Amino acid sequence: MEPKIWRDMGLSDDEYQRIEKLMGREPNFLEVGIFSVMWSEHCSYKTSKPVLKKFPTEGPQVLQGPGENAGIVDIGDDLAVAFKMESHNHPSAVEPYQGAATGVGGILRDVFTMGARPVAVLNSLRFGPLTEENNKYLLDGVVSGISGYGNSIGIPTVGGDVYFHSSYNGNPLVNAMAIGLLEHKDIAKGVATGVGNPVMVVGAKTGRDGIHGATFASVELSEEAQPPAVQAGDPFMEKLLMEACLELIQSGAVVGIQDMGAAGLTSSSSEMASRGNSGIEMELSLVPCRETGMTPYEIMLSESQERMLIVPQAGREKEVEEVFARWGLEATVVGRVTDDGMLRLLEKGRLVAEIPVKALTDEAPVYHRPSQEPDYYQKLKNTKLENIELKDSAENVLLALISSPTIASKEWIYRQYDYQVGTNTVVAPGGDAAVLRVRGTSKAIAMTTDCNSRYVYLDPYIGGILAVVEAAQNIVCVGAKPLAITDCLNFGNPERPEIFWQFEQACAGVAEACRALNTPVTGGNVSLYNETLGQAVYPTPMIGMIGLLKDLDQVLKNQITSEGEQLYLVGEREGELAGSEYLSRFEQLEAGSLPEPDLKEIQKRLDFILEGNKQGLLLAAHDISEGGLAVCLAEMTINCGAEINIESGNQLKVLFGERLGRIIVTAPKEKSAALETLAREYDIPLTHLGSSKGKNLKIKVAGQECLDVPLSQYRPLYESAIRDIMES
Amino acid sequence: MLKARVKVTLKKSILDPQGSAAEKALKSMQYPVESVRIGKFMEVVLNEDDKDKAEKIMHEICQKLLSNPVIEDYSFELEG
Amino acid sequence: MLKARVKVTLKKSILDPQGSAAEKALKSMQYPVESVRIGKFMEVVLNEDDKDKAEKIMHEICQKLLSNPVIEDYSFELEG
Amino acid sequence: MKIGVVRFPGSSCEVDCLEAWRLVGEDPVMIWHQETSVKGFDLIVLPGGFSYGNYLRPGSIARYSPIMEDVIRFAKSGGLVWGISNGFQILTECGLLPGAFLRNVGLRYICAPQYLRVENSDLPFTNQYEKGRLIQIPISHGEGNYTIDDEGLKRLQDNNQIVFRYVNTDTSGNPNGSRDNIAGIVNKEGNVLGMMPHPERAVEEIIGGVDGKEMFLSVLKHWEGRSQGGA
Numbered sequence A: 001m002e003p004k005i006w007r008d009m010g011l012s013d014d015e016y017q018r019i020e021k022l023m024g025r026e027p028n029f030l031e032v033g034i035f036s037v038m039w040s041e042h043c044s045y046k047t048s049k050p051v052l053k054k055f056p057t058e059g060p061q062v063l064q065g066p067g068e069n070a071g072i073v074d075i076g077d078d079l080a081v082a083f084k085m086e087s088h089n090h091p092s093a094v095e096p097y098q099g100a101a102t103g104v105g106g107i108l109r110d111v112f113t114m115g116a117r118p119v120a121v122l123n124s125l126r127f128g129p130l131t132e133e134n135n136k137y138l139l140d141g142v143v144s145g146i147s148g149y150g151n152s153i154g155i156p157t158v159g160g161d162v163y164f165h166s167s168y169n170g171n172p173l174v175n176a177m178a179i180g181l182l183e184h185k186d187i188a189k190g191v192a193t194g195v196g197n198p199v200m201v202v203g204a205k206t207g208r209d210g211i212h213g214a215t216f217a218s219v220e221l222s223e224e225a226q227p228p229a230v231q232a233g234d235p236f237m238e239k240l241l242m243e244a245c246l247e248l249i250q251s252g253a254v255v256g257i258q259d260m261g262a263a264g265l266t267s268s269s270s271e272m273a274s275r276g277n278s279g280i281e282m283e284l285s286l287v288p289c290r291e292t293g294m295t296p297y298e299i300m301l302s303e304s305q306e307r308m309l310i311v312p313q314a315g316r317e318k319e320v321e322e323v324f325a326r327w328g329l330e331a332t333v334v335g336r337v338t339d340d341g342m343l344r345l346l347e348k349g350r351l352v353a354e355i356p357v358k359a360l361t362d363e364a365p366v367y368h369r370p371s372q373e374p375d376y377y378q379k380l381k382n383t384k385l386e387n388i389e390l391k392d393s394a395e396n397v398l399l400a401l402i403s404s405p406t407i408a409s410k411e412w413i414y415r416q417y418d419y420q421v422g423t424n425t426v427v428a429p430g431g432d433a434a435v436l437r438v439r440g441t442s443k444a445i446a447m448t449t450d451c452n453s454r455y456v457y458l459d460p461y462i463g464g465i466l467a468v469v470e471a472a473q474n475i476v477c478v479g480a481k482p483l484a485i486t487d488c489l490n491f492g493n494p495e496r497p498e499i500f501w502q503f504e505q506a507c508a509g510v511a512e513a514c515r516a517l518n519t520p521v522t523g524g525n526v527s528l529y530n531e532t533l534g535q536a537v538y539p540t541p542m543i544g545m546i547g548l549l550k551d552l553d554q555v556l557k558n559q560i561t562s563e564g565e566q567l568y569l570v571g572e573r574e575g576e577l578a579g580s581e582y583l584s585r586f587e588q589l590e591a592g593s594l595p596e597p598d599l600k601e602i603q604k605r606l607d608f609i610l611e612g613n614k615q616g617l618l619l620a621a622h623d624i625s626e627g628g629l630a631v632c633l634a635e636m637t638i639n640c641g642a643e644i645n646i647e648s649g650n651q652l653k654v655l656f657g658e659r660l661g662r663i664i665v666t667a668p669k670e671k672s673a674a675l676e677t678l679a680r681e682y683d684i685p686l687t688h689l690g691s692s693k694g695k696n697l698k699i700k701v702a703g704q705e706c707l708d709v710p711l712s713q714y715r716p717l718y719e720s721a722i723r724d725i726m727e728s
Numbered sequence B, C: 001m002l003k004a005r006v007k008v009t010l011k012k013s014i015l016d017p018q019g020s021a022a023e024k025a026l027k028s029m030q031y032p033v034e035s036v037r038i039g040k041f042m043e044v045v046l047n048e049d050d051k052d053k054a055e056k057i058m059h060e061i062c063q064k065l066l067s068n069p070v071i072e073d074y075s076f077e078l079e080g
Numbered sequence D: 001m002k003i004g005v006v007r008f009p010g011s012s013c014e015v016d017c018l019e020a021w022r023l024v025g026e027d028p029v030m031i032w033h034q035e036t037s038v039k040g041f042d043l044i045v046l047p048g049g050f051s052y053g054n055y056l057r058p059g060s061i062a063r064y065s066p067i068m069e070d071v072i073r074f075a076k077s078g079g080l081v082w083g084i085s086n087g088f089q090i091l092t093e094c095g096l097l098p099g100a101f102l103r104n105v106g107l108r109y110i111c112a113p114q115y116l117r118v119e120n121s122d123l124p125f126t127n128q129y130e131k132g133r134l135i136q137i138p139i140s141h142g143e144g145n146y147t148i149d150d151e152g153l154k155r156l157q158d159n160n161q162i163v164f165r166y167v168n169t170d171t172s173g174n175p176n177g178s179r180d181n182i183a184g185i186v187n188k189e190g191n192v193l194g195m196m197p198h199p200e201r202a203v204e205e206i207i208g209g210v211d212g213k214e215m216f217l218s219v220l221k222h223w224e225g226r227s228q229g230g231a
C-alpha cells in the first residue's frame, strides 16, 4: 500500500506498521480507513488516556463512570441522572449553525442511549472578541444552531457560559452538555453480547456526510485541512428517534444500544463488540442509504446524524420494527453478534473487511507525549503587580467591567433558547446554576458549566482546580450539594510539549479538586488540536457539574429581592490582580501568580453555606468570579440597591481583585446572629458587608466612599451590552 | 434597475429534512410523489443598469450572504 | 417521471421579515440593492408521465401543502 | 370535564398541558394524532412544539394528521378547541382561525416573560379575568409574527375576536412584529381560541408565575355553567 494513503487518513508510518502487525497481513483500503478513524485522537484518546487515568471516578453516588456513552449518578428514590459533555468545535468553526446544532443532537443521543430521558441541555461557548465581525457571525450562528436544534426537539436549554478572548479567534469552542433522568432499572449500555443476536441500524438513512469527521476533529484548522462534507441535523428525526429508543429500552428487548457519533457505524459497532468481548458481522448492502452507489468505505465512515445501533434479543426484531414504525422510523437488521472477536464486513456476501475488534479499541496506540514547561509560565508568574493602581474612578471601572461581553448578562443568548419547555425549570438561565425539579419527588437537580481559561493559561494546575471550584460554588449558590462532574478538555496540539504540559497540569488540578470536593469524574470528552495557524486556544478544561437539592423549597436566589437583607462575605476580603478581568482590561496584561487554593477551607465554606441554607438562615447567595466583589454586588443588586462598608483593605484589590472560594450571601436581619454563630462553628471567615437599601449601590472601603452608582445606570448596561453589539 | 431571480438549493449530499417531511406528507396523502427538495427563491432588485456589473454584484452577494457555500449552491437570472 | 420546479413567494402586500433583514444587511455592506424578497424554491419529482395529470396534481399539492394561499403565491414549471 | 390533548409527532408541550390540567383537578387524556375521532371530548387542546419539525411552515403538515379532520368537525359543531403556540399555527393552517404566521421580526427565536392585556373576558377561556387586566405569560416561538389582511383585521376588531394583545410595561412590547399586537384570537363563535403565549407555563409560582391559571379555571367555570344549564 502506498504510504500516501494512510498518511492522508492521518495515520503515522509507525501506526501503519502496528496495524500490519496486528492484522498479520497487509490491510486493504477499507480496513485502513477503519483503523484511521478508530485510532484518531477523537475516538482512541491515544494521547490523553494516560493522563485521564488520574481522575477520581468512584464514589457511592456513581452508578456509571467513564467508558460508557454517559456517566450516571444516583439521586435516591431509585432515580438517577445521566449526563455528559462533548465538543463540536471544528464543525462549528466551518459552519456555525449546523456545527452547533449537530453538537446538541450528538450529546442528546449519548444521554438517551443510556435509557435516560433528556431533561436539559447546557452549552459552554468560547469565541474571539466581538469587536471582530467574524466572531459575531460565529456567535450568532452557533446560538441559532443550538436554539434551532434544542428548541425543536423540545428539551430546555437551561444554562451554560460564554467567554470572549482573542485566543479563540478562528477556533471557537462549542461544548454541549446534556442531562437526563432515569430509573435505575432502565440503565442501558453500549454492549453487543449474545451470539446470534441481531444488529440493527435505526433512525436516519446513511448519507455521504461527515466522512472522516473524527479525523478532522483531530487535526489543526488550516488552509489545507479539507473539511469533510458538513453534517446537517434533523431535530425532528432525533425527537422521534429518542421517543422510539426510550420506549424500546423500557420494553426490555434491548441487549445493547449505542448512538452513531464520530466515526459512525465503525465506532459504534466496534466499541459495542469490544465492551461485550464479542464480534460483529454486518452485511453493508442492508444499511439503508440516502444516496445511491455508496461504497462500503463511505457507509462505514459516514457521520450522518440521528442514527443508532441496537442489539436486541434474538427473536424480538419484529417488536423493534414495530416500535420504530409507530414513530415513522425504519429499523433494519444489518448483521449479528458473533463470538470470534472480529469485526467482519460483507458487501453482497463478499468479504470486504475483517479486523480483530480489540485491535481497533484496546490495542490502539497509547502515546506518552513529552511534556515541557513553556517559557511564558515563569515569566508571567513572576510579573510584578504590586505597583498597579486603580486607573480610573471605581464607578467607571465597574461600569466598564459590567458591560464587557464576558461579564455582561447573557440574556441575548438565552432568550433564543426555550429554557422552560417541560415546565420544570425552577432556576432559569441567568442564575449561578440552573435548577430543575424532579417531578414526583421533592427533589431538584442543579447544573452548571464553568472554566476561566485565563487562570488555566497562567497556571494550568491551579486553573484546573479553580474550574472545578467555580462549578462547585455555582452549584452551592443555588442551594444544591455538588455530586459529580463531566468534562470537556479543549487544548491545542498535544504533540507540542508545552501544550501537553498544559494538558497534564490542568488535568492534575481537576483531579485534585474533584478528590477534595468529592465530585468524581463520570465521563467527558477530549478535544485537542484547537489551533489556528499555529496559535493554540487558551487551555480550556470545561467542567460540567451537577448537584442535588433534597428539598425544592431550599432553592437559593442569586439576587437581592427586598430591602433590609444583611449582606455577608464568606472568605477573604481582598482578591488578587493576577489573572483578573481588571488587569486584562485596564492594563492589557494577563499575568501574575495565582495563589494555590486551600481546598479543605473551600469545602468548609461550601458546607457552611449548605448548612446555613438548610437551617433557613439564607435568602440569597452569589459567588465572586470574574470582575471581583464589586461586579458580584452589582449583579446581586439589579433589583434593589445596597450600602456596603468594608472596614479595611486595598481599594483595588477589595473591589476588583479575584480569588475563588469567596461567596456573598444574604440573610434576613433576625437570622444574622445565628448565621454569625454558625460561621464560628465552621471556623470560616465571615464579614458583614452591609444591607440592601434604596436604588443605589454604595461601597465604602477603609472609611473611604469609593462608589455610588444608581442601579438605573448599571442595570441597562449589564442587560443590553451583548445585544447592542450583536444587533447594531 | 435590474432584477435578479435567485435559486438557492441544498447541495446533493446535504440532508434536507424539510423536503423529506413534505415528501412523506404528500405520500401519505396518496400523491404520486417521488421526492421533494426545498430551497430558497429570492428576488433582488439592484440599483444598477449595467448587466455585467450586476452579474458581478450578484455573485458576490450570493456567496457572501444569500447562500451558504458550505452547504448550498446558487444560480440566478438577470432581467431588465 | 416528471419534475416540477416550484416557486413560492410571499404576496406583495405581506411584509417579508427575512427579505427585509437581508436587504438591510446588503445595504449596510454598501451594495446597490433596492429590495430583497425571499420565498421558497422546491423541486418535486412526480411518479406520473402525463403532463396534464401532473399539472393538475401540482396545482393541488401547491394549494394544499406547499404554499399557504393566505400569504403566498405559487407558480411552477414542469419538465420531462 | 373530558379534556383531550393531541400529540403530533414533534409536539413538545403536550405533557406540560396535561400537568397544568391535573393541577386544577382534571384528568386529561393524550390523543395520538393518528386517531380519527374526538367523540366524547368536551375540549381539545392543540399543544405547542414543533409538529413535524415545523418544516415547510409551522402547522402545515400537522394540519393533515388523521385526527385533524374530526377536530375540524368538532370545532365547527361548537366544540371547544384551544390551540397554544404551535397549536395556534395549526388552527390558522387549517382555516379554523383566520390569518397566518411569519418569522419573528428580527428573525430570532424568543423565549421570555411577556405582558399581555386581556381584551375579551367574555369567553369560555377568559371569564376569570377582568377585561383590560395585564397578565404575564411567557412566550416561546420563532414564528409568532401574526399577519392578516386589512379586511380580516377589521373583522377581528369589529367582532371582538382579539383576545390578548402584547403590551409594553417596561421593555416588553410587541416582541415579534404581530399585526395590531395580536397575541391571541378566537373564531367568531368564540369556541376556538388560538394564542402564541404559553399559559401552561404560568400555573405555578415555582416555575415563574400563575397568571395563566385563570384560563384553565375559566374553561372549568364555563363548563360547570353549561352543565348546570343542562346544555
Ligand SMILES: Nc1ncnc2c1ncn2[C@@H]1O[C@H](COP(=O)(O)OP(=O)(O)O)[C@@H](O)[C@H]1O
Residues within 6 Å of the ligand: A123, A124, A125, A157, A158, A159, A160, A161, A162, A406, A407, A410, A413, A414, A428, A429, A430, A431, A432, A433, A434, A449, A450, A474, A625, A626
Ligand atoms: N451559553 C449560554 N447558554 C445559556 N445560558 C447561559 C449561557 N451563558 C451564560 N448563561 C447564563 O448566564 C449565567 C451567568 O453566566 P456567567 O457569567 O458565566 O456566570 P458564572 O460566573 O456564575 O458562571 C449562567 O449561569 C447561565 O445561566
Ligand SMILES: [Mg+2]
Residues within 6 Å of the ligand: A431, A432, A474, A622, A623, A625
Ligand atoms: Mg456564579
